[in-house]
Amino acid sequence: MGADRDRRGGRGRPVRAGVYVGCGALLLVGCASMPDSGGLSGVESTPRQDAQVRVFAKAPRQDASPAEIVQGFLEALTSDDPDYQTARQYLTASARKAWNPNQTTTVLAEGPNHESVRAGDGEGAHEFLYRLGGTKVATVDKQHAYAPDSGPYSRMVHLTQLKKTKEWRIDGLPQGVVMGRSDFQRNYKSVNKYYFASNVSQETGGQLETVADPVYVRKQVDPMTQVVRALLKGPTSWLDQVVGSSFPSGTELKTGVKSLSPDDRNRVTVPLNEKADHVGQGQCSKMAAQLLFTFKDLTPTGVDEVELQKSDGSQLCVLTEVQAEGIASNGTERHADYQYFIDGKQRLVRLPSSGSDKKPEPVPGALGEGDKKLRAAAVSRDESSAAGVSTDGTSLYVGSLVSGGSLGEAVLHSQGKSADDDRLTTPSWDGRGDLWVADRDPKNPRLLLLQKGAGDPLVVQTPNLNGRIEAVRVAADGVRIALIVEKDGKSSLQIGRIERDTKSGEPPAVSIMDPRSVAPQLEEVTAMSWAGDSRLVVVGREQGGVQQMRYVQVDGSTPVGTAPSALTGVKEITASEDERLPLVAHSEEDGIVRLSSGEQWQKVVRDGTAPVYPG
Template sequence: MRAALGATAVLVVAACSAIPTQGAVQKGDARVSEGDPVVVVAEGPAPDADPVSIVEGFLLAGSAGLSGDFVDFVAAREFLTPDARSSWDPLGSVVVASATQVQRTSDTQVTVEVQVAGKVDADGRYTEASADGRESVTFDMVQDSRQQWRIGGTPKGLILSRGAFTSRFRAAQLYFLSPDSQVLVPETRWYPSRNLPTSVVKGLLSGPSPWLRDAVRTAVPGGVQLKPEAVTVDADGVAEVDLDPARTVQTADRGLLLAQLQQSLQLPQVRSVVVRAGATGVPLDGATSLPTPAVGDPVMIQGDALVSLVNGALQPVAGVGSLAGLDARSPARSADGSVQVLLSGTDRLMLAPTATAPGRVLISGAGLAAPSVDRRGWVWTATGGSVLAVTPAGTQVTLTAPWLAGRSVKALAVARDGTRVAVVSDGADGLAIDVAGVVRDASGAPQQLSTPVRAGASVADAHQVVWADPVTLGVLGGTGGPSTLRLVPVGGQSEPLPDVADAASIASGVGERSMLVATHAGELLRYDGRTWVPVQGATGVHDPAYPG
């Protein structure tokens, strides 16, 4: 691909005072923020440029439109005809490209062949593409009255290289509420780095995505808007959010509304948040403090015992009896330890035995998936294409999930907030990693799974899934071959972790440094951010699991 026309990269360096060279060292109160990025300044089309050069210049100018102090596509529109300028929606969609090739395919058409990594829609939702994802984008070319080539027909949106996308866009979490208003639930969106706080607030006011909508609630009243339509952030990092209509805002659950806004605006450039009902209103205060779902110590099976890794050492789990004769595997427990379950073989889900009582079977079925326990005490598993949930008392439900028809569930994991479940399944179209909202009745009993969002489309094999953090999955693959480990964001690009040749199972608390791998040889490894290192003294173990 030839170099695009008429663009130069300018490194913008913030002005700063001279560095002192003498005197005592002074303690400062500096706030660390994101550095100023490289700004690409694009010019319009060069005289007599050929169609390929026009398209190349347009692509580069589109990328440059996101790099200045403001989102500005004036230069990019110069490559378009007047009609195309008025119809082009640059942020209507973004194609994230691993590679592109531009070629003239007819006298009046230029085609861009794109190796697609992912796509972002107008609302900031990122969808990863499959490993072989490709797309052809055709530009219709016309000559104006001066015989200069311009683009007369262009698809909406932008095509950005992965590098340009990474530098121009940022992932942000929009926080909604669990149905009982006890937990904040994140949803990842991708917005231009410029004016990020404004995009975040507008996204939050618009509500959750369809797949999550019936599993959460929001304290934002209907019809509330950002007025003026921008969040201002001053030099001290104070973000000011003015919401209208003032009367509607004043009648909202103020504490929960502020909790959602403050958590969603946890951004590098924001230190504190001021929210007003109306531009002249008094700042609202009294945000509700909502705890993060607890994550305790991991458990695993060693011999005939259920043990826990506490401060780097293994110790028996209190209250759990011997597992002898159970063919015990895949333990799971609630955060408070009141619910302890495991699989007995591959076809029985049971409560763990105690010192005084044997284990009790909760569900029997062929090829049960490793269980997961939600924060309400429901135990989840699957058999075939059915997802099941059961209480320790034995009340069982089969969740409605039409999208699993004709598929076989290989693994599942409920998020610790209890509103989302990750499901790995096989079907005629191959492997799928889906994340669905959990729809519950008034008592909190799970009833159905929403139509899901696809994650990890580039992942070819998976047989175990865990929540690595509130918005990222950890996935173990390698059925019939070398094991593979990946981090799979729910709304982002999957990334490989260093492989462990004989990995048998994985576990994760919050963050990749909490991740554990058990090998087929019974060794336990932990991730230190770069590689996997042995956990001293942890031998002869299998199936580690954090609460949840």
């Protein structure tokens, strides 16, 4: 549980706070004074603090009223106290033993309201009951996994008066923590931990494929150690079926290890328990690679080297960041040579991804140099092949990006009646070289997969997907897929898990499982693209609102930072998993435009549509 405070003013009573400076950090200590009776009270929101500021709450003062105890407890749970030791001082001894603050975190739109609903024995009451209330936004479970949530929140807190001291303490409370959204954003940060894709044989020279598993950890409470402990426990439940960890089951940090941090050589030493004592060098290198990829996302500069130690303190293995990149392929490290789009002559053309001022040129091969007219295309991640959809949306062609290459017959046809709404979507390539596309024919809507972009298409099963697929984008890892799904006039962004059941000598059975909405506040999603290992850029509208562009995480949370600058009439958008590359969009007013970091949208060409990066 926790509180959302606002020391800039607003509803409620002011918070008394003392300020101390020490150890290079500013420590804020606060506890609100509240009456012990009366109506509903709101716990207000705290403005975000600088990264170097840590917030600590006061212990309960002597003779504090029941309302002060509830308020102080909520305040204490939004502080940076590592083990909630101050918060525990507001509880009875038995409640301290029973309460598990790490079980779940409930995020509310505003800080929890608290209202006295019962006091026992009249004026000489020895117990009080308070109701905590609010509107849910999300929950973070014990695996640190974030999930959007909605609906009313209502929980009870019971207080009793201690016999010896006559002081009020909480003796009954819900498990976990509750706080308002602004306090959550101040207290927590999203970090990707990394695992390896399973049942996906990548054509990457024997490299494994990393898969990002985003989790939320407390910013100021040794986030590196928190993330390592979460990594060792294994992937979150949603991802568990399609990824694997190199760490043996039961591997944990060695008993007594309290904190991990880089040394003066930017090396992190990770002592492990006896479960990892007997792993070979190959497996140990993969374990270290998982840590290095995770540390790269955790810190601005990453970590140069990881040393894993056995339970007796001896060295298990050492791996550098460069060596890790030879073990596994990571989406954010792939650098696309070109950006692609369909020009005014309905050809596939390209521009250097570096953002130079060169003019677009037709791609080598029949899709750029031939006479086949296209309305959409996708380029394989190695930029050796491309797939194009005919202008009427009925046919899908695949050709190599080699000058003079010929184009064979269409690999797929749609029978949908309407050229605009009922035929093939823009295709998408995954990291193993397979091609995905949706046929929107109302009589036979299907998600299709062409292995290596050829052969008979496989019909992908979508047992839990409620609606028709309007757009498809597969992640580089080949185990996650982003879909725009239309149902009853509303379109939503869904992330699904790709599961493959492979048997020797038979085509794989492929399914999209457990789709989840990641932008539930948008009732109309019109365009989207992957924009990082666990981030997408989305174009859509809220109910009654105007078109907007924003970033969303695959878990449904909103990343901290600015959204892309506004752009009018966006029809299509593309981004790269390499977040350093610019966004490219098709605007009704300006044609193909590009947005580099720290700049404004720049026009590329007026006559152009359907921009894509490889993938």
